[in-house]
């Protein structure tokens with residue numbers, strides 16, 4: 001089991017994953033929350049310079065809000081999928097459609113609220129643009145960054161060989177639900193879930209809500225497969 005710290009920056013969990021020669025940080029939380037991370041590092045005796053890379057699971061305002069401020073202090077590169085890089089460079093956020101009644105309501109309010117500046121964050125020019133699976137060994141981590149689209153087209157997860165997956169908003173864990181309330185492509189969510197299951201992932205670390213066992217999403221995949229099977233067919 002890898003050494004993992006969960007640090008909540010605003011509404012978003014960020015994860016510090018310890019490697020051989022330092023840490024990587026997965027996601028950077030809401031804007032103006034960098035102080036929470038720096039206080040946490042101080043308490044644990046970790047210097048900001050020990051963070052070797054920040055992986056952005058996707059360019060949503062609650063995952064990149066403090067990225068610019070954290071990067072300035074840690075002096076480390078940021079990695080994001082190429083499909084999200086322009087948004088990050090321009091400090092932009094696109095509200096995805098809702099996948100449930102609640103999600104649809106919030107999504108339409110969110111689209112209208114964009115002009116208030118609520119979703120604003122400082123733009124960042126990412127050093128690394130991910131286009132395919134990428135090993136993290138050069139950053140001292142035995143693990144990889146894996147494209148896992150669905151919530152957004154350029155969503156990625158960090159997967160460790162010990163079975164932990166840091167998935168951003170590919171899955172959530174609140175109000176009894178693991179399916180994200182917003183998604184650009186809900187069908188792809190299931191495909192990305194399958195990808196993680198096939199890789200032998202055992203624990204999902206979501207950005208919203210506490211970690212949970214892979215069985216919760218495996219059950220969802222199974223029930224979806226059953227519901228698509230023609231009536232009366234036995235397996």
Ligand SMILES: [Zn+2]
Pocket residue numbers: 058060151169
């Ligand atoms: Zn998101």
Ligand SMILES: [Zn+2]
Pocket residue numbers: 012060062063169207208
């Ligand atoms: Zn989020």
